[in-house]
Amino acid sequence: MSSLRSEKLRSLLDAWEPRSVATTAYLKTLGITPQDLQNYTSSRWLMSLGRGAFKRPKETVTWQGALHGLQSQLRSPVHVGALTALEMWGNNHYVRFAATRACLLSPLNVALPLWFRTHWGDEIRHVQTKLLPPDLGVIEQTTPEGFALRTSTAERAALELLHLAPKIFGLVEAGLIMESMTLIRPKLMQSLLEQCASIKARRLFLYLAERADLPVMRHLDLDRIDLGVGDRSLVPNGRYVAKYRLLLPKELVDPG
Known part of the structure; x- marks a missing residue:
């Protein structure tokens, strides 16, 4: 993972509200690209909930x-x-x-x-x-x-x-x-x-x-x-x- 993408991921995870969902539309406003999301999910930093939403792995979302x-x-x-x-x-x-x-x-x-x-x-x-x-x-x-x-x-x-x-x-x-x-x-x-x-x-x-x-x-x-x-x-x-x-x-x- 490039240093830029790694920094974007770190900033994203630091800002993420615990036990919440992040939508693709919201992530786009943070500068997260579809390629970023593909890399983050394949590396298991994020988990897809289906088209348009993500959560952090090992976290229960109500x-x-x-x-x-x-x-x-x-x-x-x-x-x-x-x-x-x-x-x-x-x-x-x-x-x-x-x-x-x-x-x-x-x-x-x-x-x-x-x-x-x-x-x-x-x-x-x-x-x-x-x-x-x-x-x-x-x-x-x-x-x-x-x-x-x-x-x-x-x-x-x-x-x-x-x-x-x-x-x-x-x-x-x-x-x-x-x-x-x-x-x-x-x-x-x-x-x-x-x-x-x-x-x-x-x-x-x-x-x-x-x-x-x-x-x-x-x-x-x-x-x-x-x-x-x-x-x-x-x-x-x-x-x-x-x-x-x-x-x-x-x-x-x-x-x-």
Whole structure:
């Protein structure tokens, strides 16, 4: 290996964030050429994850490290959302008996690269949706590994969770989670509810927040929140909530 290529490799490895992915596009900005990459991989200084991405040998990369590469290097509009975001914000005050895949959300027609799906596809669930504007209620949150990931705020994540219930998440579980969300910020929640594309999610949020007597309900302007028309039947043989025109599990309607 030439001294120039060796120096480039040393600088690259020194700057590499532990347990993360480096994309070809990012490496190109560092002056790493395709010939360099071929030499580095053949010499086992780098390991290819497939077309467009690399990691350091003998290093375990989690989906969080891979997502960090997508967000920071490729500017991919994919964020951590729904239950996974709520867990990151500490809103999982109950025991889950089954492991679940991490929930990542993006606008419609945004695909995860093949290399990401090949290595972490079994650990994540990618949902394409037009539920909310892409940047509303999405901020950076640092994982225990130290990665700053674009993540839904608790307020946005609650609507994402309700939008995906009952198909992906249980309605009763969602109700239990909502009971713990006493710190919802009214201004942000108002904006999210007004711009949310799902009538079902809007109605569910208001019903569950009212049921749990969450403080946010005393500050929302309900006249500005469109609840649509017609009934929404979410379970067979459920209990009907006339105010919000929802058919829900009896556990969420009948007195405990």
